[in-house]
Amino acid sequence: xxxxxxxxxxxxxxxxxxxxxxxxxxxxxxxxxxxxxxxxxxxxxxxxxxxxxxxxxxxxxxxxxxxxxxxxxxxxxxxxxxxxxxxxxxxxxxxxxxxxxxxxxxxxxxxxxxxxxxxxxxxxxxxxxxxxxxxxxxxxxxxxxxxxxxxxxxxxxxxxxxxxxxxxxxxxxxxxxxxxxxxxxxxxxxxxxxxxxxxxxxxxxxxxxxxxxxxxxxxxxxxxxxxxxxxxxxxxxxxxxxxxxxxxxxxxxxxxxxxxxxxxxxxxxxxxxxxxxxxxxxxxxxxxxxxxxxxxxxxxxxxxxxxxxxxxxxxxxxxxxxxxxxxxxxxxxxxxxxxxxxxxxxxxxxxxxxxxxxxxxxxxxxxxxxxxxxxxxxxxxxxxxxxxxxxxxxxxxxxxxxxxxxxxxxxxxxxxxxxxxxxxxxxxxxxxxxxxxxxxxxxxxxxxxxxxxxxxxxxxxxxxxxxxxxxxxxxxxxxxxxxxxxxxxxxxxxxxxxxxxxxxxxxxxxxxxxxxxxxxxxxxxxxxxxxxxxxxxxxxxxxxxxxxxxxxxxxxxxxxxxxxxxxxxxxxxxxxxxxxxxxxxxxxxxxxxxxxxxxxxxxxxxxxxxxxxxxxxxxxxxxxxxxxxxxxxxxxxxxxxxxxxxxxxxxxx
Numbered sequence: 133x134x135x136x137x138x139x140x141x142x143x144x145x146x147x148x149x150x151x152x153x154x155x156x157x158x159x160x161x162x163x164x165x166x167x168x169x170x171x172x173x174x175x176x177x178x179x180x181x182x183x184x185x186x187x188x189x190x191x192x193x194x195x196x197x198x199x200x201x202x203x204x205x206x207x208x209x210x211x212x213x214x215x216x217x218x219x220x221x222x223x224x225x226x227x228x229x230x231x232x233x234x235x236x237x238x239x240x241x242x243x244x245x246x247x248x249x250x251x252x253x254x255x256x257x258x259x260x261x262x263x264x265x266x267x268x269x270x271x272x273x274x275x276x277x278x279x280x281x282x283x284x285x286x287x288x289x290x291x292x293x294x295x296x297x298x299x300x301x302x303x304x305x306x307x308x309x310x311x312x313x314x315x316x317x318x319x320x321x322x323x324x325x326x327x328x329x330x331x332x333x334x335x336x337x338x339x340x341x342x343x344x345x346x347x348x349x350x351x352x353x354x355x356x357x358x359x360x361x362x363x364x365x366x367x368x369x370x371x372x373x374x375x376x377x378x379x380x381x382x383x384x385x386x387x388x389x390x391x392x393x394x395x396x397x398x399x400x401x402x403x404x405x406x407x408x409x410x411x412x413x414x415x416x417x418x419x420x421x422x423x424x425x426x427x428x429x430x431x432x433x434x435x436x437x438x439x440x441x442x443x444x445x446x447x448x449x450x451x452x453x454x455x456x457x458x459x460x461x462x463x464x465x466x467x468x469x470x471x472x473x474x475x476x477x478x479x480x481x482x483x484x485x486x487x488x489x490x491x492x493x494x495x496x497x498x499x500x501x502x503x504x505x506x507x508x509x510x511x512x513x514x515x516x517x518x519x520x521x522x523x524x525x526x527x528x529x530x531x532x533x534x535x536x537x538x539x540x541x542x543x544x545x546x547x548x549x550x551x552x553x554x555x556x557x558x559x560x561x562x563x564x565x566x567x568x569x570x571x572x573x574x575x576x577x578x579x580x581x582x583x584x585x586x587x588x589x590x591x592x593x594x595x596x597x598x599x600x601x602x603x604x605x606x607x608x609x610x611x612x613x614x615x616x617x618x619x620x621x622x623x624x625x626x627x628x629x630x631x632x633x634x635x636x637x638x639x640x641x642x643x644x645x646x647x648x649x650x651x652x653x654x655x656x657x658x659x660x661x662x663x664x665x666x667x668x669x670x671x672x673x674x675x676x677x678x679x680x681x682x683x684x685x686x687x688x689x690x691x692x693x694x695x696x697x698x699x700x701x702x703x704x705x706x707x708x709x710x711x712x713x714x715x716x717x718x719x720x721x722x723x724x725x726x727x728x729x730x731x732x733x734x735x736x737x738x739x740x741x742x743x744x745x746x747x748x749x750x751x752x753x754x755x756x757x758x759x760x761x762x763x764x765x766x767x768x769x770x771x772x773x774x775x776x777x778x779x780x781x782x783x784x785x
Contacts, residue, residue: 133187133219133274136301140271141179142279142293143192144245146172169200171280175309176201179278180216182305187217189274191267191293193243195222221266243267244545264292271296276305358636358725358746358758359767390569392544398449399577402479405454411486415524419491420444420453420516421483423527425499426460433694434711435730436531439737441574442567443510443536444528446543451517453526458483462694467705468712469579477577491525498527510536535730537567571737581716588709589716596642596668598720601740604638605721606630606656607714607732608749610649620775624655626749628772630725631656631667632758633748637723640763642666644721646714646735650690651778658773665760670710670717 179188188205192198198220205218221243243263271277271293277300279293290298297306391399405417422444424431431437437459448455459465472478483491497503505523507516508530516526530536581589593600608630610618627647634643645656645667653669660667691710697703718724718735726732727749736745748756759767 133189133270135273136275138187138189138274139179139182140189140191140274140277140293140296141175142271142277142291143172143175143190143194143197144292145280145282146175146192146194146197169197169204172197172201173204175278175280176204178307178309179276182276182278187219189270190218190220191245191271192220193245193263198222221263221270268292268296272300275301276307278307278309280309282311358633358748358756359761390573392570394449394547395445395570395574398445399479401452402448402454403474406480407474409454409484409487411490414487414490417524418451418453419487419525420448420451420455421525421527422455422457423529424459424461427499428461428529430531431461431529431695432531433731434715435535435734436695438575439535439730439734440510440530440532441578442570443540444530445574446540447510447512453516455481456483457481458488458527462697462700462703462708463705466582468582468585468709470582472577472580478580479578481578495523495525498525501527501529510539533730535567535734540567568737568742572740572742575719575738581712584706585709585712585716588713589720592670592713592717593720596644598642598644598668600720601722603642603644603721604634604723604725605644605646605718605735605739606634606725607718607735608645608647608649608652608727609729609731610647610652612728618649620651620779623649623652624772624775624778626727626754627652627655628659629748629754629756629758630727631659631665632760633725633746633756634723635761636758637725637744637746639761639765641722642668644717645669646718648691648693648731654778654781655773658778659770662773663760663770670713 176188190198190201198218202218205216244260245263245267246260248261277293277297279291281291291308294306294308297303409417422437424437445455457465466482471480471482474480491498495503495505498505500506503523505526507526507528510530510532516523580586592598608627610623610626627645631643631645634645635641643656643660643666645653646669647653647656656667657669659665691714692703692708694708694711715731715735715738718732719738720740721735722740723744723746724732724736724739725746725748726736727747728751736742739745746756746758748754748758760770761767
């Protein structure tokens with residue numbers, strides 16, 4: 133479909149036919165002497181009288197209605213006035229099957245067309261309403277809109293389809309049908325559409341306009357003041373509590389009961405099964421391993437490896453496999469993170485030495501994946517479930533832009549609908565919580581800092597006088613992707629933009645700054661020293677300027693990426709501590725401002741209030757225009773430090 137080159141039909145208020153009434157063909161069914169989909173076909177026949185376009189887009193939460201009208205058009209039904217195609221917004225369950233040309237109606241996820249004011253909302257998160265907004269934009273990007281409203285005549289309120297036409301290409305090209313038009317089955321198509329769509333109607337659409345691209349509607353956000361996001365901020369009046377322990381599984385800020393039933397079930401099964409695991413019974417279990425081995429060419433950074441945890445947990449649940457983590461590169465994960473105590477609700481994901489030996493003995497090629505045990509794409513759980521491949525252990529090397537979040541949400545909606553059908557006594561489908569809702573607690577029952585890392589964290593918190601949950605943080609990925617360098621002035625400006633945005637989220641609170649570039653860290657600290665701002669970072673004292681050093685010295689102190697270090701075999705685990713320290717400092721903050729890459733968004737997910745966040749840089753563009761905000765919520769335009777002064781460490785308080 134091309135913007136402005138198709139018509140839309142809103143069928144969201146028609147009665148969907150239940151799946152039990154369907155067989156191989158959607159059109160040939162007959163129940164009680166009345167052909168199914170008669171109303172939907174009549175609505176389509178009216179819409180077909182509009183001037184020919186490339187396609188029709190339909191809004192309906194019933195997959196069978198979409199299929200029936202597609203069959204009707206293919207068969208060139210009575211009212212079809214021209215050759216066209218019919219589309220609807222549905223999300224395929226399996227991208228792999230789609231690529232293979234395998235198309236099944238049951239492989240489509242149903243839409244969630246839920247009214248904002250509904251008393252029966254199954255999942256209170258923004259993802260619940262994505263389908264509404266997607267359909268709104270798709271209708272708005274078309275030409276004319278035809279809708280149906282039950283009843284006969286009456287007022288014409290502003291509906292979703294009318295709103296789409298108002299913000300679309302031609303607000304006059306809108307038609308609303310009702311039962312008074314459609315129930316006159318004896319009339320011809322032309323008769324019951326009279327007065328609604330004229331045969332001579334000529335819409336004023338695109339006749340003198342260039343064909344617009346979809347980017348007109350879906351583009352990067354406009355540059356706005358970061359204070360526009362102040363709805364997420366937390367005022368300085370928050371009480372100053374004593375330092376909370378880092379190892380606190382229950383500390384979820386009211387999110388203790390966010391796990392969906394299946395996740396609670398899997399966690400309980402995993403905990404009991406892992407306790408029973410011995411050398412003598414290891415073959416009684418199947419394993420899903422998050423692995424990074426010595427010979428693995430690419431494992432990704434810490435975000436790539438651990439951020440997909442909810443989706444991978446879902447796949448482990450489907451397969452009834454014990455989820456374990458086995459790192460060899462750059463070191464074992466246990467160097468930095470360990471499972472919390474069992475009595476504290478922790479999950480033991482470690483791979484015992486005896487199990488490693490047994491797995492390597494039975495699957496000698498598991499490290500290379502030449503035995504078919506390596507999985508590189510999410511959504512392949514069904515292919516490996518319950519040992520169907522003959523492998524006790526399968527290894528996940530997963531890297532995906534959204535860490536599996538969209539697939540997780542879609543599969544939770546499908547799972548909820550299937551459970552609803554199976555247990556019809558329920559009032560509505562019960563879905564799992566979103567990534568954002570579950571992640572804070574889920575991470576904390578899987579991981580706690582290893583003793584060395586915990587000691588460093590406590591030391592930094594005490595040194596900077598930071599209280600978990602009572603400061604804000606910012607992460608700047610200055611060298612995102614394969615970038616080798618960035619102009620120093622640009623780096624300085626981005627660092628200070630991030631600091632300012634963090635101050636907008638939590639005015640008056642200390643700001644923790646993290647970056648992959650030491651010059652960016654030095655710039656943020658220099659900005660703080662120049663204006664006496666509470667900005668702290670790893671490696672820099674809170675109340676002193678940067679010590680005299682050269683640019684090369686700054687470059688040498690850049691954090692080492694877990695997956696981009698050619699000398700990883702010769703380094704100690706402590707060389708990578710800064711990666712985990714910065715992540716935990718983000719996780720212990722209340723609000724996070726971030727730029728490109730997954731590290732900052734990962735830290736935001738782990739933070740004390742994951743909805744208190746702001747992205748200030750995307751791709752190659754600044755998308756916020758933040759000004760420093762003080763504890764009195766007053767904006768202050770502050771001077772930037774000079775690049776040379778930052779390099780020489782000449783900025784003092």
